[in-house]
Amino acid sequence: MGIALVTGGSRGIGRATALQLAGEGYTVAVNYHHNIQAATGVVEAITEQGGRAFAVRADISDESQVMAMFDAIDRTGEPLTALVNNAGILFQQCTIEDLDASRINRVLATNVTGYFLCCREAVKRMSHRHGGQGGAIVNVSSAASRLGAPGEYVDYAASKGAVDTLTTGLALEVAAQGIRVNGVRPGLIYTEMHASGGEPGRVDRVKSALPMQRGGQPEEVAQAIVWLLSEKASYVTGSFLELAGGK
Numbered sequence: 001m002g003i004a005l006v007t008g009g010s011r012g013i014g015r016a017t018a019l020q021l022a023g024e025g026y027t028v029a030v031n032y033h034h035n036i037q038a039a040t041g042v043v044e045a046i047t048e049q050g051g052r053a054f055a056v057r058a059d060i061s062d063e064s065q066v067m068a069m070f071d072a073i074d075r076t077g078e079p080l081t082a083l084v085n086n087a088g089i090l091f092q093q094c095t096i097e098d099l100d101a102s103r104i105n106r107v108l109a110t111n112v113t114g115y116f117l118c119c120r121e122a123v124k125r126m127s128h129r130h131g132g133q134g135g136a137i138v139n140v141s142s143a144a145s146r147l148g149a150p151g152e153y154v155d156y157a158a159s160k161g162a163v164d165t166l167t168t169g170l171a172l173e174v175a176a177q178g179i180r181v182n183g184v185r186p187g188l189i190y191t192e193m194h195a196s197g198g199e200p201g202r203v204d205r206v207k208s209a210l211p212m213q214r215g216g217q218p219e220e221v222a223q224a225i226v227w228l229l230s231e232k233a234s235y236v237t238g239s240f241l242e243l244a245g246g247k
């Protein structure tokens with residue numbers, strides 16, 4: 001099956017995805033930025049369930065660190081066949097009056113530039129044009145790209161709009177090279193990300209406004225990602241799955 005790289009695989013949606021991909025038979029490269037303990041915990045959980053995984057540190061917004069991460073994957077000798085661009089950040093909820101260039105650029109550097117860099121390196125390895133055996137990419141976007149996150153983090157929402165356009169454009173660019181590129185747009189999912197916005201309990205505060213009246217679990221998003229990467233989705237590219245409880 002080859003290697004599946006999951007950026008931000010150490011917790012939340014990335015962690016759930018890494019565990020499920022290992023169960024499907026991939027060797028999982030668990031990328032993380034700061035928390036080596038969490039990443040090692042995912043590798044151990046995968047190993048305990050009989051799978052194969054290794055942790056790889058890289059700040060995806062830093063081109064040299066991204067290159068080093070892909071070099072480390074190459075050194076395993078196993079081909080990269082799947083990429084889940086999942087690592088993402090947001091900051092304290094605010095309105096536009098409190099947004100400054102430094103924050104906006106940090107959000108875009110990770111959520112957009114980081115996704116581009118990882119896509120570029122994955123395409124170089126997967127593409128038939130470069131002698132690769134093909135592969136699949138899933139970009140984790142957000143329902144915020146449709147809804148805009150007003151009064152919370154429009155900068156984050158806009159970064160996810162860019163991710164969606166990347167997914168559409170890249171899917172068309174590499175469709176004839178054996179690579180499928182799709183996106184998922186989660187809604188309110190129970191992870192630690194909401195604490196970064198200053199409201200750890202955000203999902204429970206707003207869930208009653210959702211058609212399904214509940215938040216989602218990381219595993220529910222992971223299932224969609226795993227399906228999009230699988231042969232069961234062999235004729236699907238440039239598509240988006242909404243995982244937002246109907247919103």
Ligand code: NAP
Pocket residue numbers: 007008009010011012013014031032033034035036038058059060061085086087088089110114140141142143144185186187188189190191192193194
């Ligand atoms: P999370 O729990 O906050 O986890 C974020 C992960 O990304 C961590 O593993 C973190 O690693 C890693 N990370 C952050 N910055 C990084 C960087 N520069 N380089 C490499 N890794 C980095 O997030 P989550 O809620 O699971 O979200 C995962 C994805 O789903 C994100 O793209 C997010 O925008 C999207 N999403 C989430 C929700 C939701 O409700 N949770 C909704 C819609 C979309 P360290 O801990 O080591 O720093």
